[in-house]
Amino acid sequence: AQTVTQSQPEMSVQEAETVTLSCTYDTSESDYYLFWYKQPPSRQMILVIRQEAYKQQNATENRFSVNFQKAAKSFSLKISDSQLGDAAMYFCASTINAGNMLTFGGGTRLMVKP
């Protein structure tokens, strides 16, 4: 069974600054995918970034990047130049292979201060 843990229930960042959200996971599989999803007040789940476990290079998507530490089973999300629109719940999630369901962490509520 997979588990995903987000140790920060809430985080706060000043607009234009950088914030890092933590995520650790546990799996015995060697092939898996990791994701960060954003859930704004509308509650629509939005994919922020994905990482394939076999890729050593950290994924980046514009202002969003990850620090994937496979041996430590850590998958943190860095948001640079934070914007007010980044305020949301952020969920870390994993799946062991194609076709399986996602396992979600407990979420981190990110607040952005103007």
Add this chain to the structure above:
Amino acid sequence: GAVVSQHPSWVICKSGTSVKIECRSLDFQATTMFWYRQFPKQSLMLMATSNEGSKATYEQGVEKDKFLINHASLTLSTLTVTSAHPEDSSFYICSAHFPPGQEYGYTFGSGTRLTVV
């Protein structure tokens, strides 16, 4: 592409009645649909996995007779909450894989807020 349309967005029903939630894949065929439940300020919990043309697989602790899932076609999966009670009030979300040809990932419906009074 890979849009899942979920309806209704919100519904209020009386205790003891049944409510049906629909998820349609608009521009692709979803052979598998995942149904999640989310309580306020909590994470998404998988309820069941539905596969087109076969019985759904329910997670431990989820009542099959209360949460009826049907996946009769490649573009439609439904969740029916039968004999709803106030404790069934929650936010329900469906999800499907991105279709082949796209980077691996999942698309989500916009969710249904169910309130049972």
